[in-house]
Amino acid sequence: MNFAAINYSAIIVDGLSFALPLLIIAIGGIYSERSGIVNLALEGLLGFGAFTGALFVASTVSLFAVTSDVPMYLSFVLAALGGAIFAMLHAALCIKFMANQVISGVVINILSVALTGFLTSTINANIFGQASERFMLQTSPRWDIPYLMEIPILGAAFTRVYPFIFIILIVAAFAWYLLYKTRFGLHVRAAGDNPQALDAAGINVARVRFTAVAISGALAGIGGMSFAYSISTNFSPAIYMGFGFLAIAALIFGNWRIVPTFAACLIFGLTRSAAFQLLPVFDAGAAVIDLAMTAPFVVTLLLLAIFGKKNKMPRALGEIYDKSKR
Amino acid sequence: MSHNEQHKEILLELRNVTKHFPGITACDAISLEIEQGEIYAILGENGAGKSTLASMIFGLYQPDEGQIFMRGKKVHIDSPNKAVALDIGMVHQHFKLISNYTVAQNIILGDEPKKRALGVFPYVDIKSAEDRIEQLSKDYGLEVDPRATISKIGVSTQQRVEILKMLYRDAELLIFDEPTAMLTPQEIESLLTVIDNLRSQGKTVIFITHKLDEVMQVCDRCAILAGGKLVDVSHIKDTSPAKMAAKMVGRDIEFSAKRPSKQIEETVLSVQNLRVEDSTGFPRVDDVSFEVRAGEIFAVAGVSGSGQVELADTIAGLVRPKRGKVMLKEQDLAKLNVRKHTESGIAYIPEDRQSVGLILDFALDQNLALRSYYQTPYCKTSLLNQKAFSDHADKLIADFDIRCARGAKTPVRGMSGGNQQKAIVGREIEQDADLLIFVQPTRGLDIGAIMSIRKRILDERDKGKAILLISLELDEVMDLADTIGVMYAGKMLEVAPATDLSMTKVGEYMMGVTAND
Numbered sequence: 001m002n003f004a005a006i007n008y009s010a011i012i013v014d015g016l017s018f019a020l021p022l023l024i025i026a027i028g029g030i031y032s033e034r035s036g037i038v039n040l041a042l043e044g045l046l047g048f049g050a051f052t053g054a055l056f057v058a059s060t061v062s063l064f065a066v067t068s069d070v071p072m073y074l075s076f077v078l079a080a081l082g083g084a085i086f087a088m089l090h091a092a093l094c095i096k097f098m099a100n101q102v103i104s105g106v107v108i109n110i111l112s113v114a115l116t117g118f119l120t121s122t123i124n125a126n127i128f129g130q131a132s133e134r135f136m137l138q139t140s141p142r143w144d145i146p147y148l149m150e151i152p153i154l155g156a157a158f159t160r161v162y163p164f165i166f167i168i169l170i171v172a173a174f175a176w177y178l179l180y181k182t183r184f185g186l187h188v189r190a191a192g193d194n195p196q197a198l199d200a201a202g203i204n205v206a207r208v209r210f211t212a213v214a215i216s217g218a219l220a221g222i223g224g225m226s227f228a229y230s231i232s233t234n235f236s237p238a239i240y241m242g243f244g245f246l247a248i249a250a251l252i253f254g255n256w257r258i259v260p261t262f263a264a265c266l267i268f269g270l271t272r273s274a275a276f277q278l279l280p281v282f283d284a285g286a287a288v289i290d291l292a293m294t295a296p297f298v299v300t301l302l303l304l305a306i307f308g309k310k311n312k313m314p315r316a317l318g319e320i321y322d323k324s325k326r
Numbered sequence: 327m328s329h330n331e332q333h334k335e336i337l338l339e340l341r342n343v344t345k346h347f348p349g350i351t352a353c354d355a356i357s358l359e360i361e362q363g364e365i366y367a368i369l370g371e372n373g374a375g376k377s378t379l380a381s382m383i384f385g386l387y388q389p390d391e392g393q394i395f396m397r398g399k400k401v402h403i404d405s406p407n408k409a410v411a412l413d414i415g416m417v418h419q420h421f422k423l424i425s426n427y428t429v430a431q432n433i434i435l436g437d438e439p440k441k442r443a444l445g446v447f448p449y450v451d452i453k454s455a456e457d458r459i460e461q462l463s464k465d466y467g468l469e470v471d472p473r474a475t476i477s478k479i480g481v482s483t484q485q486r487v488e489i490l491k492m493l494y495r496d497a498e499l500l501i502f503d504e505p506t507a508m509l510t511p512q513e514i515e516s517l518l519t520v521i522d523n524l525r526s527q528g529k530t531v532i533f534i535t536h537k538l539d540e541v542m543q544v545c546d547r548c549a550i551l552a553g554g555k556l557v558d559v560s561h562i563k564d565t566s567p568a569k570m571a572a573k574m575v576g577r578d579i580e581f582s583a584k585r586p587s588k589q590i591e592e593t594v595l596s597v598q599n600l601r602v603e604d605s606t607g608f609p610r611v612d613d614v615s616f617e618v619r620a621g622e623i624f625a626v627a628g629v630s631g632s633g634q635v636e637l638a639d640t641i642a643g644l645v646r647p648k649r650g651k652v653m654l655k656e657q658d659l660a661k662l663n664v665r666k667h668t669e670s671g672i673a674y675i676p677e678d679r680q681s682v683g684l685i686l687d688f689a690l691d692q693n694l695a696l697r698s699y700y701q702t703p704y705c706k707t708s709l710l711n712q713k714a715f716s717d718h719a720d721k722l723i724a725d726f727d728i729r730c731a732r733g734a735k736t737p738v739r740g741m742s743g744g745n746q747q748k749a750i751v752g753r754e755i756e757q758d759a760d761l762l763i764f765v766q767p768t769r770g771l772d773i774g775a776i777m778s779i780r781k782r783i784l785d786e787r788d789k790g791k792a793i794l795l796i797s798l799e800l801d802e803v804m805d806l807a808d809t810i811g812v813m814y815a816g817k818m819l820e821v822a823p824a825t826d827l828s829m830t831k832v833g834e835y836m837m838g839v840t841a842n843d
Contacts, residue, residue, distance in 0.1 A: 177447065177449075181447075181449040181450060182448060182449055182450060183438045183440065183448070183450055186431065186435065186438060186450055187435075189424075189426075189427075190424045190427065190435055193424045193425055193426055193427070194422065194423065194424050194425065196422055197422035197423055197424050197432075197435070198424070198435065198436075200406060200418070200422040201422075201435040201436030201437070202405075202406060202407040202410065202436045202437075203435075203436050312426075315425055315426070
């Protein structure tokens, strides 16, 4: 074994490129679940968001200069919008029609895979005139951050950085502020603990939950768009790889709180990139790659088994709030 | 308590307020005038319409007929928000608090003070809220720490938070819906002091209760409701508990049910050197020994948390003892599971009737068969016989006067507390067990139900059953017991025949005062 051959900086860069999209999706889940709505639909939401963003890029790419990064930035806005709109379906089912939240989430996931796959092929064939199951994206630029990149070892975190990392950090910081420091955030967290009390305080529980679920979709959409740029540089149904569920594991492991969830995402991201980088060192064959990709999930299982008991989920999570019931 | 003789401004007036629910008139043309600065009791049995009346004042229901005037102006209170805007506040029977929020966060919820960071970013200004709450809590003698988390504070502190919620919103008219139902005697005392304080600070209080002594202690006037009608309004100084009680139930009430035991026979339950620990290893029951004999009511007195409930749970088999023996006649119960305890002859009326005694979403007939559903006639070759359930329920409904809207199929959740308790008592008595354990059997019930349950306890004793009664109500202990044991901090301080102990003496033992002190 040749440990000198291990590309430590790649572990860090790739780890962060995976961990941060996962974080923003998980924060989306936190918004929904802290408001009391179970959100197993994150997988579907991130996919639908990425679909919307990629569709925008594919249909407007001719309007911009080839080297322009503007479509990329705008695609994140559209992805957030698409995710939010799709999430309203979940919100309507769970809040307005009082459907079972687990079933609604599963249905949204299945619907998202089928719908985006169908729409991508149809739009490609009928509008862009080419048979394809994917929307191509431009390669994302990658930035080296001057000075910071020269720090030993940790400097790797500032080398060849995707711009979406910064988008996510800004959005995540804002999401933290919104959840913990503002009136709206206070109402969201109250809705997930005791909706009756929030109602008695004169706040419209349904509206708070609806907004929280829409935010959940928007954040998941941003995460999905990031994966589309970092993993495949295109949108295709191959984006549904279970990362939405990994985000759920991260937020449970993070106890439905943003900062610990960030730590969980870092663990998952670094585990995954480390598994990739270590494969050549152990001279493992291609067949093992599939196994190595399960590393974050295996870590999830172990961590949940060890720390699961300490978890305190929101008290009213999954509880259908019916005003007329006493 | 002081009375102010001169006539004051009328703060709230109800004129012919009526509310119908399907099949029942909850409030029937009720007219009341509540003066600024008084404590106004609304007294009545469960189901008399007290809570409905309060809910209309607080905007949870709208009256079908009649008008409400606030400070002489006609108002239409169509939501709690509207009530709050009119300076009306309410402490609900079940608190509405966010368990993982601090006291301050709960108080400001829905009315949060806002500031802007850097002139742009709005945020909830928790600091100024905490300061204001500290000030309010000093002004009104409501001791709380604004930074404490709700789930870590006790019931009485949570109630203070609810009171502060109203004061924070500058409420002038404060409605308390059965505020003492969840409290221990000491906590009730301090709540009554707080309410008295509120009056001295110029607030007006509506105090809904069915406990006469509380009304006598703090209230200025008292309206009595029965069956949805206003029966009487009187000044407290001009009336007596007996008069009020008679009006409340529509007949004269005997306050004491006392009957001495006819015959005390052989030992049924024998507890020897029992020690029960909680999960941290702290002894909740510490080296307790006593005997309960057939035809005897052994009442355990003590302040809340002295280990009585753990003692009862252990005898019933819900909790395993660390050391010591529980013998039922000749049988050692320590190694048996709960079902074996039941089958060996123990009936148990638990403290928490809603979570331990009943399955609220099951129908009455199923709840009445919880102890025996697995035996014939309810269950044959693993199949349940629905008819056996409902026949059995019909019999108990008649025997124990359980009032239920839809007979055997009534969901228990919708029944009143008194009728829920009657159902449990009926089910347990029917087992014909040698030992009956009653824990707080009359907690939260109205006078009619209390009397009926106390009478049942005495009847069972007279049939030769051994009764273990655990109660926080000293009146109840004195009234029913043949033998009294007083627990303090997990220890049985004193066991003596009821005739040898005065109420004062028992009270002293409850506070941990022993003969040697």
